[in-house]
Amino acid sequence: MDVILAAMGDAFTWQALLAIVIGTWAGIIIGGLPGLGSVVGLTIFLPFTFGMDVITSMALLIGVYCGSVYGGSITAILINTPGTPQSAATVFDGYPMTQQGRVDEALGWATFASFFGGVLSCVLLIFCAPQLAKFAVNFGSIEVFALVCLAMLCIVGISRGSLLKGLVCGMMGFFFSMVGSDPITGADRFTFGTYALSSGLDLIPVVVGAFALSEVFVRFSARDEEATSIPEARLRFPTLREIGRRLIELVRGSFIGSFVGALPGTGAAAAAFISYAAAQKLSPRRANLGKGEPDGIIASESSNNAVTGSAFIPTLALGIPGDVVTAMMMGAMVIHGITPGVRLMADQAQTVYALFVVLIIVNVAMLILSKPSIGLFRYLFKLPLGFVMAGIVMFSFIGAVSVRGNPLDLVVAALTGILAYVLRRGGYPLAPLVIGMVLGPALESSLRRGLLISRGDFFSFFTHSGIATTLFVLIALFLVWTVAAGVLEWRAKLAAQEERS
Amino acid sequence: MTSLRYLLAALALIGATQSAVAADNLDIIVPFAAGGATDIVARSFEPTFSQQLGVTSVVRNVAGASATVGTAEVAKSEGNPNIIGYEPAGALTIQPSLKKLPYGPDSFTYICRTVSNPMFLMVSKSSDITSFKQLVKESQDQPFLYGSSGPGTLPHLAMAATVVNSDLKAEHIPYSGSGPAMNALAGNEIQIMADTETILENYDLRPLAVFADHRVEGYDDVPTIEELGLPELDFAVWQGVVAPKGISDERAQQYADACKATVESDKFKTFADKAKAGIAYLGPDDFKSFVQKRFEANKQVLKDAGLTR
Known part of the structure; x- marks a missing residue:
């Protein structure tokens, strides 16, 4: 108990609180600007932390991280452009709600779901970190392969209209992710002999092109003014009764996010897609998903923010960072002489508890700061549309190039933008492209590693472990369910036709 | 279409300011993304190093393709006295034997090795x-x-x-x-x-x-x-500073002096201690022959294991 009180004392200093406010607010704004996401935000703030003490610097970075994951939802809802890849699934229902004039409600749900997911994963982190870390260790390559397969099925769910078009885009994203070095042999693939391509295509330039730039093109090619104007950003929190009605959705999204976040090599974008796929099968209002249903926003935002807390589980308990973002946090800790790893909890319990407290304060700060941040976006988007769009183009390119400092990424962003515009004109959904690109590398390397481990025997994947078997059974059920539902629908249609004739 | 004109005007403005700020700074290329193990050492190395040189420097992360993209950027800046690379072992002594790269171990002016574990x-x-x-x-x-x-x-x-x-x-x-x-x-x-x-x-x-x-x-x-009972195998994770070829001897000497002073400074020592980075300074000539030796040795390993291109 003394340790926890002392940790509270570390977290409630004015420096730490100031760092939280600055970090969280900056994070929300950075996350909201298309192209600039968590990694760019942390890169900007990392050098400032070198002169701070460990809790203050972690407070600043955690603030930026959590804020940016939430901030991405603001532009996803307002202008159909996720500010970060993590919020790509928020677009599905967020933007339709905006078109129906329900901006305030959509932003309210996104904010509340982010807060809920963030806090729930903090609680899990505090009470179940060792158990969850132990469970995550059991997730070897084969188990990750099964999980990624399950997540890939999400493409089926979001390709409304034409499954074929969705699959085409999914495969395209998958192909994009294969350009560059082969993850197993290190040989160059699909580089057409050009050295510049050997570093592969990064996710951020592709996402920026696919969503932000194509949105700018679409708006400028639209003839009527009505379609191109941006509605005023307002925020209305859901009432307790509304929350009660959708509590189960909030809890499910948060648990999926917390769980996926604890696994190595996945991350918030994958968590959001998995959670959205789950909502499509389990939400009582699933028929409306994709047409402006708050459940969709909840599924995406509660899970991606739940990753922020649980991503620290492998980092703190095992010293294994789950994604790029936590790897950067770990770097910041190392600078301050704290090495995350198996002995961290025993050696530095006070620091770890202080981090937990900081995480919770950051989520509260996010809830409080959501209103002024959205207010700022309201003023920004009141500027003439040309300026807003120019700003989006500028930030998109800055974001595209600042991840790796590779000029090629500008070309990639521009070309993806043009390609995405053409695809949108042809009625192709763009989300599968991002899903393919996010999950492609994990799918490929886990499959090939799994084959190395099982010495080329794919069928032994199904019986490799209890976890693997369970996941493959779930995939089979999902497929049977989808096909059966399709057949039933088709028969009902047929019957209706017969009746008419 | 007025808004389209606004857009183009604003973009032109942005482009203009962009080219105005490019000034005469020292670029320190780190061929990994920010926050990685090499980046952290580079960023702790940078302040003392720039102070010694008396310049303003910027750490630039140019990541990708096993650190070769950033390394290639240094190699191709031949004769540019305002760019150096903070390099890991692999990009200098392994990758050139693995795949076709626009550089080799001879493409650099070697400044110093900083740490080795x-x-x-x-x-x-x-x-x-x-x-x-x-x-x-x-x-x-x-x-x-x-x-x-x-x-x-x-x-x-x-x-x-x-x-x-x-x-x-x-x-x-x-x-x-x-x-x-x-x-x-x-x-x-x-x-x-x-x-x-x-x-x-x-x-x-x-x-x-x-x-x-x-x-x-x-x-x-x-x-x-x-x-x-095996032949001697020497594998260590080390980092060092390289500059492009074709810079003046005077400039190379300035870099070398600044690097030595930085590695020996208390500030860097304290950091290295915390980050468990073993300081292992080598001057320009020693570093050059060290890289050459490691390059040959690694090439042999790759050949024996059937991994060369």
């Missing part, structure tokens, strides 16, 4: 293997699997060389970094891994041998590879 051959503490001999013996029925932080990385090479030069039977599984590989080791997906002291200390690992020509302080009971 020997690598250990390690197994999980939960395994009952306590010696290299036992490891070799148990690998005979069923080959072990060893992990690495990626194909063609130092952990990969160190183990490939061990397998070629001993009776150990083991196969390679690459991961996307030391973290995921550690996760696999903890879950017994792989059994062996070669990495530095930092990794060894942070996880539940047992060192069986060290890839160095002498035993390492603090690990006095861990034998060297040579003591185990």
Whole structure:
């Protein structure tokens, strides 16, 4: 108990609180600007932390991280452009709600779901970190392969209209992710002999092109003014009764996010897609998903923010960072002489508890700061549309190039933008492209590693472990369910036709 | 269409300001993303180094393709006195033998080596293997699997060389970094891994041998590879500063002096201590011949293991 009180004392200093406010607010704004996401935000703030003490610097970075994951939802809802890849699934229902004039409600749900997911994963982190870390260790390559397969099925769910078009885009994203070095042999693939391509295509330039730039093109090619104007950003929190009605959705999204976040090599974008796929099968209002249903926003935002807390589980308990973002946090800790790893909890319990407290304060700060941040976006988007769009183009390119400092990424962003515009004109959904690109590398390397481990025997994947078997059974059920539902629908249609004739 | 005109006007303005701010700074290229292990050392190195040189410098992360993209950027800036690279071992001494690159070990002016940490051959503490001999013996029925932080990385090479030069039977599984590989080791997906002291200390690992020509302080009971009856294998994770070819001797000397002073400064020493980076300074000439030697040795390992292009 003394340790926890002392940790509270570390977290409630004015420096730490100031760092939280600055970090969280900056994070929300950075996350909201298309192209600039968590990694760019942390890169900007990392050098400032070198002169701070460990809790203050972690407070600043955690603030930026959590804020940016939430901030991405603001532009996803307002202008159909996720500010970060993590919020790509928020677009599905967020933007339709905006078109129906329900901006305030959509932003309210996104904010509340982010807060809920963030806090729930903090609680899990505090009470179940060792158990969850132990469970995550059991997730070897084969188990990750099964999980990624399950997540890939999400493409089926979001390709409304034409499954074929969705699959085409999914495969395209998958192909994009294969350009560059082969993850197993290190040989160059699909580089057409050009050295510049050997570093592969990064996710951020592709996402920026696919969503932000194509949105700018679409708006400028639209003839009527009505379609191109941006509605005023307002925020209305859901009432307790509304929350009660959708509590189960909030809890499910948060648990999926917390769980996926604890696994190595996945991350918030994958968590959001998995959670959205789950909502499509389990939400009582699933028929409306994709047409402006708050459940969709909840599924995406509660899970991606739940990753922020649980991503620290492998980092703190095992010293294994789950994604790029936590790897950067770990770097910041190392600078301050704290090495995350198996002995961290025993050696530095006070620091770890202080981090937990900081995480919770950051989520509260996010809830409080959501209103002024959205207010700022309201003023920004009141500027003439040309300026807003120019700003989006500028930030998109800055974001595209600042991840790796590779000029090629500008070309990639521009070309993806043009390609995405053409695809949108042809009625192709763009989300599968991002899903393919996010999950492609994990799918490929886990499959090939799994084959190395099982010495080329794919069928032994199904019986490799209890976890693997369970996941493959779930995939089979999902497929049977989808096909059966399709057949039933088709028969009902047929019957209706017969009746008419 | 008025808004389209606004857009173009605003974009033109942005372009104009962009070209105005490009000034005469020293660019320090780090070929990894911000926040990684190399980046952190580079960023702690930078303040003292710029102070010594009397310039303003900017750490620029140019990541991708096993650090070769950033390294190539330094190599192709021939004659530019305002760019240097803070380089890892792999990009200078392994990658040029693995694939076609726009640079080789001769493409640089070598300034200094800053830090170096020997690598250990390690197994999980939960395994009952306590010696290299036992490891070799148990690998005979069923080959072990060893992990690495990626194909063609130092952990990969160190183990490939061990397998070629001993009776150990083991196969390679690459991961996307030391973290995921550690996760696999903890879950017994792989059994062996070669990495530095930092990794060894942070996880539940047992060192069986060290890839160095002498035993390492603090690990006095861990034998060297040579003591185990293998040829001497020297694998260490090191970093150093290189400049492009074609800069003046005077400029090269300035860099070298600044680097020496930085590595010897208390500030950098304190940092290195915390980050468990072993300071191992080498001057321009020593560094150059060291890189050349490592390049040849690694090439041989790659050839023996059938990994060359």
